[in-house]
Amino acid sequence: MTTRNVLAAHATMLACALLVGSAHAQDSGKPRLKPLDDAELSGVYGQALLDLTNTSQGGYDFSRITLGADITMSSTLSGLVLGRHADGTTDIDISTLRFGRSDLDDAHRTVAIANPYFEWVYSGSAATGDRQVVGMRVGFGGITGDVGLLMNTVSGSLTINTPSGQMSSLGSQSTALTGCSGSCSLALNQIGGVTAGTADGASRDFFLSILKSAVTYPTTNAAVGAPATSQAGFWMNWTDRLNAINTTGSVPPNVPKIGP
Amino acid sequence: MMRGGTPSATGRAIAMRRLAPPCAAATVLLALALPAAAATPPAPPAHAMQALQDDELAAVRGADGIAFNLNNFSLTSSLTNPLTLTYASPNGSALTLSGLDLSRTDDADQFADPYQLSLRSTTAGTQMIAIDFPLNAAGNQRWSLTADFANCGSLAAGVCAAGTNFFGGTLQILDLTMKGGGLYVAPSQVASTEGIAFGLGTQLDIGSLSVYSRGRAADGTIDHGDVLALSGIHLVDATTGGVFMLADLDKHPGLFNAATDATGSYLHLQVGWPTTSDPVPAATLRIDNISFTTAGVNGAAATTTNLGSASIASLQINYLDIKFRTGQ
Numbered sequence: 002m003t004t005r006n007v008l009a010a011h012a013t014m015l016a017c018a019l020l021v022g023s024a025h026a027q028d029s030g031k032p033r034l035k036p037l038d039d040a041e042l043s044g045v046y047g048q049a050l051l052d053l054t055n056t057s058q059g060g061y062d063f064s065r066i067t068l069g070a071d072i073t074m075s076s077t078l079s080g081l082v083l084g085r086h087a088d089g090t091t092d093i094d095i096s097t098l099r100f101g102r103s104d105l106d107d108a109h110r111t112v113a114i115a116n117p118y119f120e121w122v123y124s125g126s127a128a129t130g131d132r133q134v135v136g137m138r139v140g141f142g143g144i145t146g147d148v149g150l151l152m153n154t155v156s157g158s159l160t161i162n163t164p165s166g167q168m169s170s171l172g173s174q175s176t177a178l179t180g181c182s183g184s185c186s187l188a189l190n191q192i193g194g195v196t197a198g199t200a201d202g203a204s205r206d207f208f209l210s211i212l213k214s215a216v217t218y219p220t221t222n223a224a225v226g227a228p229a230t231s232q233a234g235f236w237m238n239w240t241d242r243l244n245a246i247n248t249t250g251s252v253p254p255n256v257p258k259i260g261p
Numbered sequence: 262m263m264r265g266g267t268p269s270a271t272g273r274a275i276a277m278r279r280l281a282p283p284c285a286a287a288t289v290l291l292a293l294a295l296p297a298a299a300a301t302p303p304a305p306p307a308h309a310m311q312a313l314q315d316d317e318l319a320a321v322r323g324a325d326g327i328a329f330n331l332n333n334f335s336l337t338s339s340l341t342n343p344l345t346l347t348y349a350s351p352n353g354s355a356l357t358l359s360g361l362d363l364s365r366t367d368d369a370d371q372f373a374d375p376y377q378l379s380l381r382s383t384t385a386g387t388q389m390i391a392i393d394f395p396l397n398a399a400g401n402q403r404w405s406l407t408a409d410f411a412n413c414g415s416l417a418a419g420v421c422a423a424g425t426n427f428f429g430g431t432l433q434i435l436d437l438t439m440k441g442g443g444l445y446v447a448p449s450q451v452a453s454t455e456g457i458a459f460g461l462g463t464q465l466d467i468g469s470l471s472v473y474s475r476g477r478a479a480d481g482t483i484d485h486g487d488v489l490a491l492s493g494i495h496l497v498d499a500t501t502g503g504v505f506m507l508a509d510l511d512k513h514p515g516l517f518n519a520a521t522d523a524t525g526s527y528l529h530l531q532v533g534w535p536t537t538s539d540p541v542p543a544a545t546l547r548i549d550n551i552s553f554t555t556a557g558v559n560g561a562a563a564t565t566t567n568l569g570s571a572s573i574a575s576l577q578i579n580y581l582d583i584k585f586r587t588g589q
Contacts, residue, residue: 012331050585053354055414055427064412064427066356071527073582075534080574087569111580114292121429123474133555134430134474134489213489213553213566234568257541257579261451261533 048204056248061135063219065120072114075101083209084156084235090174092156092235099149099194102253109147110258115203116142122216135216138231140208142221145198151228152189157237158229161195163187163245173232187248194246194253197225206241215251267317271479311564326379330395335364343409355416360477360518362430374402384511389447394463397440403468404437407483409476420439430476431483434466442504449516451533456518462506467494486556493549501577506579507546508532512539528585543577554563 084092125131168180197204345359414425442463475484508515
């Protein structure tokens with residue numbers, strides 16, 4: 002059975018599911034869902050659910066699987082430690098990561114993510130007997146919303162607009178952003194979070210990778226351009242359309258609301 | 262099947278139930294035929310059994326669900342014509358998993374710790390289908406999966422065009438255990454929303470998840486010459502250290518349906534906002550080690566790049582809504 006057929010079976014199951022439950026008056030403010038009729042349902046079998054892209058660049062083979070999905074979420078992570086080494090150093094150490102905030106209106110409670118993807122990086126070939134897996138990354142085609150952050154250490158490429166202007170960090174195990182043409186700096190843990198996306202659209206270049214050696218990934222959005230070269234270990238790239246929520250290190254709360 | 266307190270004789274043929282707490286029908290029932298007794302029964306202790314009236318008895322379904330196990334389960338692909346799953350994208354590309362092998366180890370007693378399928382009531386009073394996973398406390402029920410994977414850039418008539426195939430090698434998952442939890446399904450309890458509500462959770466441990474980039478030989482032997490290995494993957498509830506419930510029918514329900522909005526039709530998966538003030542469950546995720554290892558050439562030592570460990574102390578999903586766009 003192919004995946005397409007599996008999805009067709011799912012769609013059939015869902016058609017049955019639509020008959021389950023009772024009809025109630027539509028609450029205002031909620032997404033209005035409606036059952037699919039047979040004609041509509043016959044066209045739903047998961048097509049374009051996955052998009053597969055194979056490319057070669059710089060001596061590496063890349064294979065990206067993009068999920069055609071819109072994700073909305075509110076979540077809270079704490080104690081995010083990626084790449085903890087035997088000597089006690091860490092590639093990425095983020096004490097608090099909150100997708101969404103609860104101190105403003107409902108629109109700020111969640112963060113929207115579009116087209117998440119997963120990408121392999123390989124080198125060599127089976128024919129020459131030197132095929133190697135070099136690493137992989139996960140990322141988003143777009144992310145919009147308020148993300149609370151308390152970053153201690155980040156290996157990667159960051160660019161954030163702050164009251165002092167645009168500040169950046171590029172390299173392994175960084176603990177600060179620099180700006181003002183290099184004459185001023187701001188500790189990472191003074192950024193209480195970022196607003197991802199602007200009036201022009203979503204932030205388009207977030208990804209997190211693990212690598213055995215440095216690689217320049219192909220761009221996922223021509224308007225953004227190629228990302229900085231990712232280094233070995235854990236690496237985070239996020240530079241597009243980010244504005245600091247504050248520079249006091251105060252992370253907005255993210256307490257869930259009660260209700261369906 | 263009796264799971265209540267000690268029964269006391271009442272002098273007639275009786276059906277008995279446990280008083281408190283109220284339990285699912287599958288667990289509360291006990292039917293006994295006892296001889297007449299002249300003595301006055303003592304006062305019932307807490308959780309003692311109590312006689313059922315005929316009308317109550319009529320409502321009793323004397324079932325305890327279905328217990329089943331997967332003893333000696335094994336699925337092995339043919340080497341020459343392997344089991345293959347292919348997702349064909351409308352843009353002509355394709356994702357393929359082939360050579361699927363799946364197996365499980367067992368408890369010594371195959372009936373000691375089965376899956377259990379039953380019909381129970383939710384807190385809201387609706388019925389749910391419950392599949393309780395084995396407790397698997399000793400971790401004897403361990404799953405293993407092996408499959409080759411490839412992404413084809415241009416698939417036509419079932420054949421991948423030359424030069425467009427990305428062969429990823431062999432994916433192998435060893436010693437995957439689920440300890441407790443289960444899958445619980447019911448009609449949607451959200452007003453104005455149709456679909457399948459669900460609860461889902463378990464304690465998950467994986468011995469290793471490895472990608473062997475050079476795949477398998479014709480006889481099925483994995484080429485270990487190059488590997489990315491994630492060893493010791495653990496997902497548990499951050500508070501209890503046990504089962505983590507991603508979705509809970511009573512407090513934090515999931516929803517699965519298909520719908521149409523102004524932008525088109527989509528498959529919809531959601532874990533809704535909590536419906537009570539109880540804290541949203543938090544998970545702890547830990548990977549003990551991540552490493553790349555490549556065998557040396559001409560007798561040289563293997564090269565290992567060790568990325569160390571990774572962990573998330575607390576992962577709390579308050580709300581998650583995924584719309585899988587279908588291209589309509």
